[in-house]
Amino acid sequence: MSKYYKLGAGTIVKAVDKVSLEIADGEFVIMVGRSGSGKTTLLSLIGGLTKPTSGTIMIDGKDLWSLDDREQSRIRAEKIGFIFQIPSLITTMNVMDNVRLPTMFPNHRENVGREVVQLLELVGLSDKVGAHPSQLSVGQQKRVAMARALINHPEILLADEPTSDLDKATEGEMMSLLRKIHHGSVRTIVMVTHNLDLAKFGTKVYRMTNGLIERVESEDLRSTDLIGEPTT
Amino acid sequence: MRGTPVRTATVVIAVAVVVSLLFSTNVLTTALEHGAEIENARLGADLVILPPSFSWAYSYGRVNSSVSVVGPTTGIIWNGSSYNIELTYLPGDIVGTITTLTGVKDASPQLYAGTLNDSKQASKPLNMIAIDPATDFTVLSWLGPQQNSKLEGDQAVAGAGTGLVEGQELRWNGLTLRVVGILEPTSTSLDEGIFLPLGVAYRASQAALGTPDQFPFKPGQITGVLVRVEPGTSPPVIAQEIRPYLSAAKVLEASPLARTVGVETSGVAYYGLVVAGVMAVAVIVLIASVFSMTVNERRRQLGLFRSLGATRLFIFSSILEEVGAVALVGGIIGLGVGQLVVYFGELYLSAAFEVTLLLPPTVDLVPFIIQSLIFGVGIGALASTYPAFVASVMDPYEAIRRGE
Numbered sequence: 052m053s054k055y056y057k058l059g060a061g062t063i064v065k066a067v068d069k070v071s072l073e074i075a076d077g078e079f080v081i082m083v084g085r086s087g088s089g090k091t092t093l094l095s096l097i098g099g100l101t102k103p104t105s106g107t108i109m110i111d112g113k114d115l116w117s118l119d120d121r122e123q124s125r126i127r128a129e130k131i132g133f134i135f136q137i138p139s140l141i142t143t144m145n146v147m148d149n150v151r152l153p154t155m156f157p158n159h160r161e162n163v164g165r166e167v168v169q170l171l172e173l174v175g176l177s178d179k180v181g182a183h184p185s186q187l188s189v190g191q192q193k194r195v196a197m198a199r200a201l202i203n204h205p206e207i208l209l210a211d212e213p214t215s216d217l218d219k220a221t222e223g224e225m226m227s228l229l230r231k232i233h234h235g236s237v238r239t240i241v242m243v244t245h246n247l248d249l250a251k252f253g254t255k256v257y258r259m260t261n262g263l264i265e266r267v268e269s270e271d272l273r274s275t276d277l278i279g280e281p282t283t
Numbered sequence: 284m285r286g287t288p289v290r291t292a293t294v295v296i297a298v299a300v301v302v303s304l305l306f307s308t309n310v311l312t313t314a315l316e317h318g319a320e321i322e323n324a325r326l327g328a329d330l331v332i333l334p335p336s337f338s339w340a341y342s343y344g345r346v347n348s349s350v351s352v353v354g355p356t357t358g359i360i361w362n363g364s365s366y367n368i369e370l371t372y373l374p375g376d377i378v379g380t381i382t383t384l385t386g387v388k389d390a391s392p393q394l395y396a397g398t399l400n401d402s403k404q405a406s407k408p409l410n411m412i413a414i415d416p417a418t419d420f421t422v423l424s425w426l427g428p429q430q431n432s433k434l435e436g437d438q439a440v441a442g443a444g445t446g447l448v449e450g451q452e453l454r455w456n457g458l459t460l461r462v463v464g465i466l467e468p469t470s471t472s473l474d475e476g477i478f479l480p481l482g483v484a485y486r487a488s489q490a491a492l493g494t495p496d497q498f499p500f501k502p503g504q505i506t507g508v509l510v511r512v513e514p515g516t517s518p519p520v521i522a523q524e525i526r527p528y529l530s531a532a533k534v535l536e537a538s539p540l541a542r543t544v545g546v547e548t549s550g551v552a553y554y555g556l557v558v559a560g561v562m563a564v565a566v567i568v569l570i571a572s573v574f575s576m577t578v579n580e581r582r583r584q585l586g587l588f589r590s591l592g593a594t595r596l597f598i599f600s601s602i603l604e605e606v607g608a609v610a611l612v613g614g615i616i617g618l619g620v621g622q623l624v625v626y627f628g629e630l631y632l633s634a635a636f637e638v639t640l641l642l643p644p645t646v647d648l649v650p651f652i653i654q655s656l657i658f659g660v661g662i663g664a665l666a667s668t669y670p671a672f673v674a675s676v677m678d679p680y681e682a683i684r685r686g687e
Contacts, residue, residue, distance in 0.1 A: 098590070100678070100680035100683075120594055125592065127592045133590050133591070135587075135683065137583075139587050139683075141584060152591060155593075203592070
């Protein structure tokens, strides 16, 4: 699949260029690459958040973009959990409401308070149920976002730079959580990072460069892999 | 629109203004039309058809007539004035003929039945005028709003100057009539009349055959026909149309004075609704702009919702619901403001038009209230359709990125 952007005057940016990737059930895939290499775009394509310029995205044997909006939304709500790099909590909602937000879609689930609390216990924030995002640290916000991603029991977790802006200790906590989750309810994790040290957590590692992808072994990665001109 | 109180207030005020304008225009127009209808009915007829022996000796008009002749030989009450005619009659079936003419709104017969000249019952001679309660539009309209405007059986209504009271029984030429209503003062000869149903007069006439001095007319005869033309129709034109049918009758025309009330009333309604319409368009543009800004600012949030599983329909309907709720608040406030406009508008219009405004009873305001609220919420929904559509079709990934 490919994802191209037109920037006017005939300039086309190939954010993802003819990538063919198969992720099996139970894998923990790590994608590394420098900023602008197309990692986040690829993750969004996998999650059905953007339509590919060409190619198909198959989930459980179904072509995601051949489905209608309702079915696509159902897959996003029930099969996939997202953790975004950007702060993605709704600032006007408290932690409880942020975590249970996905249960509104597509079929409203009620009485999820106990589940929310359990998830907050899992991410170590059970004492922050009533707090608002502005009262949380960046690391805590990321953990709330993780709890939110898990509330609908997704089979696939897509995590975009979940450890960015975190100190080493918090980064370690987050990775421990992801491993714990991977061995628990979530069977497949795709994580994007520019931190090469985290590649060792993956069962498969891919490196993206200028929209192209290649499989690498974590021990082969060097810091020079992240050096290069940004493409977008 | 949480967190944007100024914008929310702008939308609420905009909707409130339009709703108040629509509501007050509707209510005032109805009040004005109703009032004008009553006033117009009270002004009398546009045309009067009389027997050929009618003596053309009087100036006439719909209001402020200079006619002052009232007496035993008076034949017909027209525009509040009595006309002295010789006692000849017209056939009653001409009413049907006149009614069928294009441009004729109402036609009602009157019959001078005689005079009540009994000092025990009335301090002065009173004209006994028979009317057709079913078609009458000149006499019963002078009854007060609380009085039953139906006249049935041996009932009668009396002018304000007769000295009679409601419930009083009158005996006249073997008839017993019960006064069921007193007309409001007219300062015309209507005040000196007693009005009874035509059918009662005919039955009495039939029963009194052989005593023609009491009832000189025969059943089916009338003294004249009062005609009201359709709005926008010229009375002289209708008079011209009537004359060929009734060569043996005189057709008199009223002055065009009263027609202006109806015309100006419709003018007020027209301009009020045009202003409301123009403002509605402006408000639609305003709300669309406000919500386009809001959608733009909430791009990331909407993208996040989509990524969490919200459907396009959910995003679309959420925005419409939000606008609907804000517009509903605006509509409710608008109704309150509209009520104030109605209050002050009533004062102004009644002074400006010199007509009575009869506000609809509270229960009759319900359709106006519902209509205005639907209109307010409707323009909100219409205005937000485009921003809601744009929000619903946004690519979630692009929405999140551009919203950063």
